[in-house]
Amino acid sequence: MFAHRTIAGTALNPVGLGCMNLSWAYGTPPDEAYATRLLNRALDLGCNHLDTANIYGGGKNEELLQRAVGHRRSEYFLASKCGIVVDGPKRGVDCSPATITAAVDATLQRLGTDHLDLFYMHRFDPKVPVADSVGAMVRAIEAGKIRSYGVSEWSAAHIREAAAIHVPAAAQPEYSLWTRNVELGVRDTCADLGIALVAFSPVGRGALGGVLRDPASLEEQDLRHQMPRFMADNWPHNLALIDRFNQLARDNGLTPAQLALGWVLAQGEHCHVIPGTTSIAHLEENMATPTLDIAADVLAAAGTLINQQTVRGHRYHDAIKPTIDTEEFEEA
Numbered sequence: 175m176f177a178h179r180t181i182a183g184t185a186l187n188p189v190g191l192g193c194m195n196l197s198w199a200y201g202t203p204p205d206e207a208y209a210t211r212l213l214n215r216a217l218d219l220g221c222n223h224l225d226t227a228n229i230y231g232g233g234k235n236e237e238l239l240q241r242a243v244g245h246r247r248s249e250y251f252l253a254s255k256c257g258i259v260v261d262g263p264k265r266g267v268d269c270s271p272a273t274i275t276a277a278v279d280a281t282l283q284r285l286g287t288d289h290l291d292l293f294y295m296h297r298f299d300p301k302v303p304v305a306d307s308v309g310a311m312v313r314a315i316e317a318g319k320i321r322s323y324g325v326s327e328w329s330a331a332h333i334r335e336a337a338a339i340h341v342p343a344a345a346q347p348e349y350s351l352w353t354r355n356v357e358l359g360v361r362d363t364c365a366d367l368g369i370a371l372v373a374f375s376p377v378g379r380g381a382l383g384g385v386l387r388d389p390a391s392l393e394e395q396d397l398r399h400q401m402p403r404f405m406a407d408n409w410p411h412n413l414a415l416i417d418r419f420n421q422l423a424r425d426n427g428l429t430p431a432q433l434a435l436g437w438v439l440a441q442g443e444h445c446h447v448i449p450g451t452t453s454i455a456h457l458e459e460n461m462a463t464p465t466l467d468i469a470a471d472v473l474a475a476a477g478t479l480i481n482q483q484t485v486r487g488h489r490y491h492d493a494i495k496p497t498i499d500t501e502e503f504e505e506a
Contacts, residue, residue, distance in 0.1 A: 176439045176464040179446055181223070181370040182292060182322035182343040184251050188439055189463055190223030191216045192374055192450035197231035197238055200380070201393035204452045210242040212454050217249050219461040225346075225372070225448045227255035227296060228281055236284035244286045253292035253344075253372075254281045255326060257299060258497075267497055269299035271310035278314050292343055294324040298332055298499035308339045315340075324372070329499045330359030337367050347500050349373035349445075351382060351419075351437055351480040352403070352412075353489050358501035365444050376438045376447040377431050379404075381412065382480070383456070384420050384430035402487030411486045419480055426472050429459050436468040437476050 178185040196209045203209065216224075224243070226235045236254060243250070256277035257269045278293060293314065295307060311323035322343035325333060336342055345364050347356045349371070356371065364371045377383045379398055389404040398404045403412055416430075423433040431449070438447050451457050482503055490498065 175467055176436070179370070179443060181251065181372070181446065184291065186223045186251055186446065187220050187461075187464065188446050189221065189435060189461055190225055190251075190372070190446060190448040191221050191457070192448040193224055193226045193235050193239060194230045195450045195452055197235035199230070199397050200450075200452075201396045203231075206238065206241070209238060209452075212452070212457060213239065213242045214246070215454055216457055216461070217243060217246055219458065221457075221461055222249060223251045223253070223446070223448065225253045225374075226285075227258075227294075228277055228284075229255075229258050229260050229296070232260070233280070233284050236281055240284065240286035247287055251291045252285065252287065253294065253324070254285065254290055255294040255296040255346075256281065257294075257296040267297045267299045267301075269295045269297075269307040270302050271306050274307065274310040275314070278319050282319060289318060290320045292322050292324050293320040294326045294344070294346055295328075296326050297497050298325070298328045300499075304332060304335045305339055308336050312340050326374075327498050327500050328360075329501055330363040332499060333360065333363050333369070334367070337369070341367060342369055344370040344372050344446075346372040346374055346448075348375045348489065349438055349441075350376045350378045351434055351476060352378050352482070352485045354482040355500045355502060358503070360500060361442060361445075365442055369444070370446055371442065371444050372446045372448055373438050374448055377434045377449050381416060382419065382430055382434040384423070387413070400491045401489065402491060403485060403489065405487065408485075408487035415480050415484055419476060422472065422475055422479065426469070428466065428468065428472075431456065431459055432463045432466060433468065433472070433476055435460060435463045436466060437473050439463070440468070440470075440473050 314320045324344035326346040423430045
């Protein structure tokens with residue numbers, strides 16, 4: 175069983191909700207009525223950590239949260255992000271102080287709230303001194319607009335550089351059985367500095383959820399078509415591992431998603447997970463994970479079966495790799 179864990183001094187269910195795919199990224203999102211039901215069901219189930227970002231649907235995800243659960247604002251810890259620029263042909267990372275300051279105000283307006291509990295720099299910006307970016311976050315904290323700041327996909331060295339100025343409350347990297355980059359430094363750095371590690375895509379972008387069989391069946395606009403692990407030359411190998419993983423979960427009375435989430439949570443008391451879903455049934459399955467007793471040998475078996483060395487394909491295509499600051503394994 176996994177007890178509540180803290181971010182910025184707030185006790186949170188270790189399973190939060192990543193809200194991205196309610197508006198963007200993995201094919202056609204659900205209609206607003208269904209998304210509203212899902213978000214409210216999450217709160218009813220004790221999920222008190224909602225994660226969004228300004229790029230999710232060009233602000234639409236933040237606006238959805240305002241309409242769907244803004245009336246329940248006191249019931250959840252609210253995190254959003256800034257720094258990724260997606261404006262037609264203009265794409266990149268901008269964590270300049272002016273951009274951060276403007277982004278805070280725009281996000282607050284879209285969310286209809288007077289403060290964020292956590293505001294991340296969505297990616298590392300090598301063009302801007304860390305002190306300048308962190309300084310903008312500190313000024314937002316001092317103004318009462320955000321309670322804390324975080325970083326997403328930053329290396330251990332840059333997290334330490336930021337912490338020397340003002341310790342971030344959280345780091346949000348990708349972390350799952352099949353993406354272990356944080357084990358090269360970020361996970362232990364967060365533990366050393368008292369920083370929460372908030373794992374996005376902890377179910378391997380759905381690969382470890384026990385449902386996806388053929389990525390070719392995904393909608394054309396689904397981002398996974400661009401990710402090497404889901405491509406035709408790598409997927410058959412990965413699916414064979416996934417089938418064994420699914421059986422391991424079933425043999426131990428778990429769903430694959432619960433085993434995937436439980437494994438990440440077992441990697442440290444500072445680890446949180448924010449799986450996304452467009453299914454209320456899958457949401458209920460995910461939210462049951464903290465109540466489960468998963469044997470250590472089962473978790474170990476899962477980690478031996480699926481890991482950075484056993485899967486095939488990089489997690490991102492070549493155009494995205496330069497935007498990632500988290501340490502990378504050497505490619506075979």
